Amino acid sequence: MHSPISNFLLLSYPLINVIVIIYQILYFLHIPYALGFSIIVLTVIIRLVLYPFVTSQLKATKKMQELNPHLSRLKEKHKNDAKMLQQETMKLYKEFGVNPLSGCLPVIIQLPLIWALYSVLGDVVKYSSAEINKILYSDFYKLSKPWDTNFFGLPLAQSPSHLYSAVPLVLMVPVLTGFFQLIQSKMIIFTPAKTPDKNDKGKEKKKEEDFATSFQTQSTYIFPIMIAFFSWGFPIGLSLYWNTYTIFGIIQQYKISGLGGLKEWMDKINGRK
Numbered sequence: 001m002h003s004p005i006s007n008f009l010l011l012s013y014p015l016i017n018v019i020v021i022i023y024q025i026l027y028f029l030h031i032p033y034a035l036g037f038s039i040i041v042l043t044v045i046i047r048l049v050l051y052p053f054v055t056s057q058l059k060a061t062k063k064m065q066e067l068n069p070h071l072s073r074l075k076e077k078h079k080n081d082a083k084m085l086q087q088e089t090m091k092l093y094k095e096f097g098v099n100p101l102s103g104c105l106p107v108i109i110q111l112p113l114i115w116a117l118y119s120v121l122g123d124v125v126k127y128s129s130a131e132i133n134k135i136l137y138s139d140f141y142k143l144s145k146p147w148d149t150n151f152f153g154l155p156l157a158q159s160p161s162h163l164y165s166a167v168p169l170v171l172m173v174p175v176l177t178g179f180f181q182l183i184q185s186k187m188i189i190f191t192p193a194k195t196p197d198k199n200d201k202g203k204e205k206k207k208e209e210d211f212a213t214s215f216q217t218q219s220t221y222i223f224p225i226m227i228a229f230f231s232w233g234f235p236i237g238l239s240l241y242w243n244t245y246t247i248f249g250i251i252q253q254y255k256i257s258g259l260g261g262l263k264e265w266m267d268k269i270n271g272r273k
Contacts, residue, residue, distance in 0.1 A: 011112060011113060011117075015042070015120045016135060016136070017141075018045075019038050020142075022041050026041075034147070034148070035125070035151070035156060036156060036237070039121060039156075039237060039240050039244070040240065042117070043117070043241050043245050046113065047245060049113075055252065058256045063096065063097075066096075067093075067096060071092070074088050074092065121237050122234070122237070125149050125236075125238075128146065154170065154173075154236050155236065156236050156240065157237065158235065158236060159234055161233050173239050174231040174232040177242060178227055178231075179224070180243055181223065181227045182224035184246050185220045185221075185223055185224055187257075187259060187261060188253065188260060227242070
């Protein structure tokens with residue numbers, strides 16, 4: 001079987017076997033669209049496995065964002081003394097119990113698994129059951145007949161761009177994918193309370209803050225737009241995985257730090273300033 005998954009044999013082959021086992025269980029229970037629901041179930045399982053790592057990452061990110069005002073004051077106070085700035089910064093990290101590298105390890109752990117799953121699902125929805133059977137570990141759960149690659153009438157192996165002329169409603173796939181990603185991106189942002197500047201140096205500081213805020217705002221919108229654009233050309237099976245992954249992430253993010261930056265939008269919707 002020649003496919004991109006050969007680059008991730010250590011992770012991809014076990015994932016393919018797991019998804020086939022899930023499919024066989026759902027099929028035995030006469031659950032319709034078993035392959036689509038298998039993708040959802042596998043994604044949820046992966047998110048549960050990664051849950052403690054993502055939680056650690058989210059908590060570290062939130063702490064670092066809460067420290068930003070303190071770090072800005074230290075930079076202003078010791079802008080001419082790099083050594084003192086470094087010492088005071090490390091002292092601040094220690095005082096608040098923050099490890100600036102603690103958010104990196106969870107990401108490193110997640111990326112290979114996420115990428116392997118992404119590659120696997122891109123192939124699973126396109127290859128025949130005979131090709132899938134070649135890499136299963138046991139004959140016990142091998143596919144005895146071609147599996148249905150449709151999910152509520154949408155072929156998981158096809159992209160919205162190929163289906164749009166026949167099914168215009170498929171446009172909702174990239175729209176929803178971008179929307180869910182936008183919600184998660186906005187929730188990650190933590191906006192600390194602003195402190196008024198009482199001197200002329202505040203103008204220069206405000207320019208830096210305006211640039212940082214502008215960059216953060218652009219990133220919040222650009223990434224979801226990119227994801228929506230990619231989902232327009234990628235198989236629907238991958239969008240199903242990504243949306244499940246994102247929705248789970250939104251729930252986890254809410255449990256860790258509430259609405260985050262999304263509270264700003266909710267306040268505007270509710271008429272609060």
